[in-house]
Amino acid sequence: MDTQSRPRPTKRWLILVGLFAVGYFDIGTLKSMGVFLEEMTDDLQTSLAVIGVAIGLCHGVAQCFGFGYSLVILPSEASVVDFFPDHFEIATTIVLLGSSVGMMTLPLLTEQLVMAYSWRGAILILGALNFHSCATGLLMASSSQHRRILGEPTFLAGRAQIGEDHEETVSLINEQTTVDLHNLDDDRNDDGVFCSSAKIVRAAKKIFLDIFDVKVFRECPRFITICMTFFTSAVSYYGWIVFLIPNAEAKGISPDKAVLLATIGGAANIFGRLTVGFLAARLNLKPQVTYCFICIATAGAFFSV
Known part of the structure; x- marks a missing residue:
């Protein structure tokens, strides 16, 4: 029985659902921080800038040194090629949709949690929800063995x-x-x-x-450019995520409508990611060209605001 006629295990689709959930809780929680900012500044008697720096340090340290972050979230973005070598573009699109859906829906839930349990209780509940990412980490334990079962060469x-x-x-x-x-x-x-x-x-x-x-920087100097590009992109992207709701409230928009702005942004994000993923799969676009085009379009959108 050759590889082509062999049925695909359903486990990888369960993994895809888990990867979707990881992005949902990661970016959705970060977006929900905007709901807390006003109450946190009043309760802690500090400025919005200090709270923003604290959130940024928390997220940045978690990305660089976080034990759970390094074992769950980063592999969730890199392991798609191991589990879906045949439908990489579509699978990546579905995984990235998790962050868009989380950006759209989780702030609405967080607003209700703050009203019911205060911002401290809401953060505890969000932490418990994020703990479900550990199940996804367990599912990703042996991608190489999974691909050997399929009779396919492993990516590494x-x-x-x-x-x-x-x-x-x-x-x-x-x-x-x-x-x-x-x-x-x-x-x-x-x-x-x-x-x-x-x-x-x-x-x-x-x-x-x-x-x-650090030999990778010497052996592949272009990797430095990639790191700098990702750093500058993350500064603008995560800054927009965290401070959208407080900025809207500062401009006189009511808190309810400010939260709806996050929902609108998540819906637009879903449309963009679906379009890019399916177009890349259908038209066989080069990743480098697609990446550069998206960066230019995003920069133009920010400059026009």
Whole structure:
């Protein structure tokens, strides 16, 4: 029975639903922060700028060092190609729709939660809802094994030898860093420095460089441009998400209508992501061209406001 006639497991569609939920709660929760800002500034007796910096630091630190963030949210954006190599564009569109739907509906729910439980209770409830992302993280445990069941090459198959070399390096480091406490005196050299300590320092340096592998910037300088582009895009995108509702209220719009602006923005976001995803799949557009076009169109939209 060849791969073409083999039925596709339903697990990957369940994973797709989970990835949709991850985006829904991630961006939807961030968008809902705009509902809290006015009450938080009054309750904490501080300025809107300080609250905005606190939210930005919380989200930024979570992206860089967050244990749950790194194991659930970032893999949810990168693992689509492993589970849907045959319908990558459509699957990516569905995953990205989660953030748009969350942006559209979760602020409405948050507004009702604030009215019922205050902003502190609403944040606790949103935290409990976000905890459901752990189930999605468990589903994504073995994408390589999933694709082997389908009889398809894994996306990282070309790096298998690199992984073996890395494991060999780690084993060598572990061997070098093993210190016999009974023979410390024998390891002392003429300068009075322990050779074992030097080995530990070298091994620690090697492990640090393996974890924070900055060689990618030297081997692929274009990656620096990608990082800078993503950084500037995130500044404008997340700033718009967090401060849309407070900015509308500052301009005299009632809180109920200000929350509806978030719903309208989410609906427009859904239309844009659906259009781009299906057009890319139908017209076989190059990702680089599509990305540049979307960035130019987005910049024009912000400049025209």
